[in-house]
Amino acid sequence: MSVDPDTSPLAEVVPLGRVPPVACAVVAANLQAVLGLPTQVVAARQMPPRAHLRARDQYDAAPILSALRSEVESIRVRVGVTALDLCLPILTFVYGEALVGGRVAVISSARLAAWPHGTAVGTAAGTAAGTAEEPGLLYERLAKVALHETAHALGLTHCQDHGCLMAFSVGLEKLDSIHLVFCPACEHKLVVGR
Numbered sequence: 001m002s003v004d005p006d007t008s009p010l011a012e013v014v015p016l017g018r019v020p021p022v023a024c025a026v027v028a029a030n031l032q033a034v035l036g037l038p039t040q041v042v043a044a045r046q047m048p049p050r051a052h053l054r055a056r057d058q059y060d061a062a063p064i065l066s067a068l069r070s071e072v073e074s075i076r077v078r079v080g081v082t083a084l085d086l087c088l089p090i091l092t093f094v095y096g097e098a099l100v101g102g103r104v105a106v107i108s109s110a111r112l113a114a115w116p117h118g119t120a121v122g123t124a125a126g127t128a129a130g131t132a133e134e135p136g137l138l139y140e141r142l143a144k145v146a147l148h149e150t151a152h153a154l155g156l157t158h159c160q161d162h163g164c165l166m167a168f169s170v171g172l173e174k175l176d177s178i179h180l181v182f183c184p185a186c187e188h189k190l191v192v193g194r
């Protein structure tokens, strides 16, 4: 997949609050490599204060998406990246959220560093289990969530193909079971949409 960087609209990765630069770099690299979008990591922004749900000490994704919408017209898609815990009022937590076709998405690393059985990445138990490839695994998960939500932002909906990045995924075990690729049908929609 190749695009002309001069004519292709840009994707923006926006750190929200304190985010390790490597996390944003991983997201940008994957948007560029898998979606073929020239991607830029831009200056960090504060989390919109109204997104903070005091009682839950989590951040409501909806007001974050509204804030990211401002002046999105000049670019193709904007993806907020945060280390803070995201949720929706009706959901305990989300890995990420997007406005379908609305060109904005937000993703969080907060829930991606736990093992399916509840062991934190990097703990002795996690390493002893022989499954730890951290932080590689964390970044692979982050890339998958970023691509899934960005594709939503570009207009794609969920896919029936269980191996596709657009499969509806619940939980880290499911997330780990899908590959870092879109199925041919979703891939086609992304290319046409570009």
Ligand SMILES: [Zn+2]
Pocket (backbone or CB within 6 Å): 148, 152, 158, 168
């Ligand atoms: Zn989804």
Ligand SMILES: [Zn+2]
Pocket (backbone or CB within 6 Å): 159, 160, 161, 164, 165, 166, 167, 182, 183, 184, 185, 186, 187
């Ligand atoms: Zn698909």
